Amino acid sequence: MAERSRIHLEVEGLVQGVGFRPTVHRLTTQLALSGFIRNTPQGAELELEGQPDQVAQFVPLLQQQAPVLARIRRVSTVSIPPTGETGFHILPSVGQHAPDTQVSPDVGICPDCLREMRDPKDRRYRHPFLNCTNCGPRFTIIQSVPYDRERTAMGAFPMCEDCQGEYTDITDRRYHAQPTCCLNCGPTLTYLDGTGTAVEGDPIRLAQAHLREGDIVAVKGLGGFHLACLPEYASLLRTRKEREGKPLALMCADLDAARTLCYISRSEEEALTSWRRPIVLLKKHDPAPDVLSHTPELGLMLPYTPLHYLLMEGFSALVMTSANPSDCPVFIGNREAVEGLQGIADGFLLHNRDIVTRCDDSLVRIFRGEEYPLRRSRGYVPQPVEVPVPVQGLLGCGAEQKAGFALGKGKDALLSQHIGDLKNMETLEHYETQLHHFRTLFGVEVEGLACDLHPDYLSTQVAQQLAREWSVPLLPVQHHHAHMLSCMADNRLEGPCIGLVWDGTGLGTDGTIWGAECLAGDALSFTRLGSIFPISLPGGDACARDAGRIAHSLRYAAGLETNPQDMLTLQLRAGLNCPPASSMGRLFDGVYALLGGSSPVHYEGESAIRLEHMAQAGVTQALPVEMETVDGVCRLQTPALTVALLEGLQQGQSPHLLAAQFMNAMVELAVRQCQFARAQTGLDRVVLSGGVFQNMYLLPRILDALAAQGFEAYHHSRVSTNDEGIALGQLMAAAARRKEG
Ligand SMILES: [Zn+2]
Ligand SMILES: [Zn+2]
Structure with missing residues (x-):
């Protein structure tokens, strides 16, 4: 008998239910190897025997040809004596299924x-x-x-x-x-007319014919219903759905069709065609605002189910937006969709396979060749986000507006899909259902909870209730601290860091609203070292929708509000319902309104996005940045900034120039606050998190400016920079607290 060798392999990772064993079988046939494979709780175990040179080829070939869904973390190999075994066998699994x-x-x-x-x-x-x-x-x-x-x-x-x-x-x-x-x-398809009556004929052809006539057709997809129509009828869809402002995504027949609308780089192409099939935010050929998007960018995706491919035949692009009444979760059931979309959809393309779990389309952009997630959902969830410390049995309950949770299993954070705004009752129900679904699906017994510091967040209230029910500890985590920890975990960083966290609003440890924070610390604790001087928000939450109120407040604080009888001025002077907020998001809102941005704010973060696109290119000057350190917190003098901005306008400078100068000032602010933090702490690692970093004018400039000053600056790449990512940070805080005992 010719010389033979035999190896024992342990493969760790996601290798079950992904076509791993057929791949192994094919390779063993190709290399004329005998032996066996069996699933283990960690992955799979193999023994292989054959000609030594053939045996040696196995692992490299396996790694090259692993199935698309397999996630091989580690392969360990040892040589063992040959047994003369013939044939290749698939043995029953060992132990309990993991x-x-x-x-x-x-x-x-x-x-x-x-x-x-x-x-x-x-x-x-x-x-x-x-x-x-x-x-x-x-x-x-x-x-x-x-x-x-x-x-x-x-x-x-x-x-x-x-x-x-x-x-x-x-x-x-x-x-x-x-x-x-x-x-x-x-499963099979049916087509119903607008009244919900079944129509005879090929359902796909019927749907296509109605779309061509300009109808809006509800299409049951993978994780929910879409509303589809030709792009030229998008305004009809907006009117019927009462969806002002928010951009609408398109599904394109293929890459060529996508290229007729947008510029697509190599990495953007990879994201579009990846098996995850997210919506990718791309630069339009024609940057002018249109009915689909008010910015120079547009979200495109490619078909991801066979049904989509069949439906798209004969169309270059269709609007595909999730079918939900405003703020409610997307429809998943046939009956609820037909009832709920009366007056919105002219027809329904349905199938009879149930959607068990609701999961919206994901949204990413490509930043410096890598995915920068804006909504991590279908195609990504429930793939775990690996973190550097054990998080088993912990649950981060997230924020409120972009709700989501993170469940810990081993060193994996299992992040929920996109949930939505919990203030909507159906969304809250969806959130609680998913919480329990994840626990049973992944077999995790919850031993500890973390939530936001804000007692009014509905996620906090759910967490409090669960903590009582399960008799487990609950750790409230400050909003911006959680953001910072989320970005650290995203980058697998442990130990102390500087966190630059800019977002809309979150409750601070002093009971006021924060949102322009420069923090330093680790998963256990932090110090607040930088912020901006608080802006009074006349009417509180009303400011989130009406940026004009914030502009008024900025002018008032700068002593530039001239009409003393104005209602808002009176309110500001009396300090009636004018909570102070040191929020970067609100500052962006106010500056946008001061620069003449007239449109109402439809969604959180819209002003930051509009300012990004308003900014003139090639501007290097910045508005003056004046800072003052009070009680150890280095703060931007917002009134001085307002004065400079309004002077610029008075001198006839264009809003486009001033928008750029304002954001350049924010870059300078970021650097100076991090320098201040470094001087206090000796730290030079900076993580950037918070919804404001969806602004693509700021993000690269701040990263570069920090690098130029010798900082190591990190941004998100696996989880979203907005509040969706908060649950991960809460999870990390809970893990640190548990370790501390
Ligand atoms: Zn069959
Ligand atoms: Zn296939």
């Missing part, structure tokens, strides 16, 4: 399935629900674990004989593909 290896995000249709769908000779020709081991619905159809068909929405569709044959054949690319189906055994 549920966290079982839940994958939803995966956009793969090229193989797309080819079959378009092949008239294939038995799945034009099948709207085909999928395989490498693609298809996952998170949105899984009811419970272990992951198999009975515990998914596909349990209602027993496999036909042909599908069953493929499912059990290890050489088939549908081996153990739980949701696999064909035209004989899979």
Whole structure:
């Protein structure tokens, strides 16, 4: 017998339910290896035997050809004596299934399935629900674990004989593909008219015909309903949906169609075509505001289900926006959608596979070649965010407006999908349902909770109730501290850092509203070292929608408000319902209004985005930055800034120039506050977090300016910089507190 060798391998990571064993089987056949594979709680265990040179090729080939969904963390190999074993065997799993290896995000249709769908000779020709081991619905159809068909929405569709044959054949690319189906055994489509009455005919052709006529069609998708229409009818959609201001995303037939609308770089192309299929924010060819987007940017995505590909035939692009009444969660049930979209949708393209878990489209932009998440949801969730410390059994309950939670398992943070604004009752219900779904899905017993410091946040109230119910400790975490910790975890940083956190509003430890914070500290504690002088917000929350009030307040504080009988002036002078806020978001709102930005603010952060696009290019001067240190906090003199801004306007300088000069001043502010913090603490690592860093004028300039001063500056890349990322920071605070005992 020729010389043989045998190795024992342990593979750690996500390798179950992702087509790993078929890949191994294919490679062992190719390399003429014998042996076995079995699943273990950590991943998989293998023994392989054959010609030494063939055995040696296995691991490199495995790493090259691993299935798209596999996440191999570690492969350890040891040589063992050959046994002369023949054949390759798949052995039963060892020990209990580790549920966290079982839940994958939803995966956009793969090229193989797309080819079959378009092949008239294939038995799945034009099948709207085909999928395989490498693609298809996952998170949105899984009811419970272990992951198999009975515990998914596909349990209602027993496999036909042909599908069953493929499912059990290890050489088939549908081996153990739980949701696999064909035209004989899979879900089916129906088309209903606007009144909810079924219409005879091919549902896809009917939907296409109505779209071509300018109708708005509700389309049941993967994680919820979309409202679809031709781009030229977008204003009708806006009117019916009462969705002012917020940009609308388009689904493009393919990359070429996307390129006719926007510039697309190599990394943007990668994001668009990745199996996650997020909406990618791209630069429009024509930067002018249009009905889809008031900025020079537009969100585009490519089709991600076979149904989308069939629907898009004959269209270059369709508006695809989530179908939800304002602030409510997106519809997932057929009946609720048909009832709830009366008067909005002219027709309904439905199917009979249930959406178990609601999951909106994700939204990313590409920043310096990397994804910069703005909404981390479908295609990303529930893939864990690995963090540097154990977080097992901890739960961060998040903020309120962009709610979301983070559940700890081992060193993984399991972040929820996009939830929405909890002040809406249905959204709050969705939040609580998902909290419990995640706990059971991932088998995590909660031992400790963290929430925002704000007692009125509904997420805080849920956390308090759960802490009582489960008799576990609850740690309130200051809003901006949580932001800072989120960005540290995102970058796998431990130990003390400077955190520059700029956002709308969050409750500070002194009971006032914060939002322009330069903090220093670690996961246990922090010191506030920088901020801005507070701005009075006449009417409190009313200011979030009416930036004119903040402009008035800025003028008043600078002594430039001349009409003493004005209602707002009287209110400011009396200090009636004028909470002070040291908030960068509110400062941006006020400056935007001072510069003549007239449109009302439709959503948090809109002014920051509008100022970004208002700014003239190539401006290097900055408005003067005056600072004063009071009680150890180095603060921007906002009145001095207002005076300089209004003087500029009086001298006839353009708002575009002044917008740039204002933001340049904020860059200088960032650097000087970090220098102040470094002088106090000796730290030179800075993390940037908070919704204001969605502003792409500020972010690169602050990063570069800090680097030029010898700082190591970090930004988000795995979780969102806005309040969606807060839950992760809370989780890290809870982990540090637990370790401290
Ligand atoms: Zn596929
Ligand atoms: Zn079938």
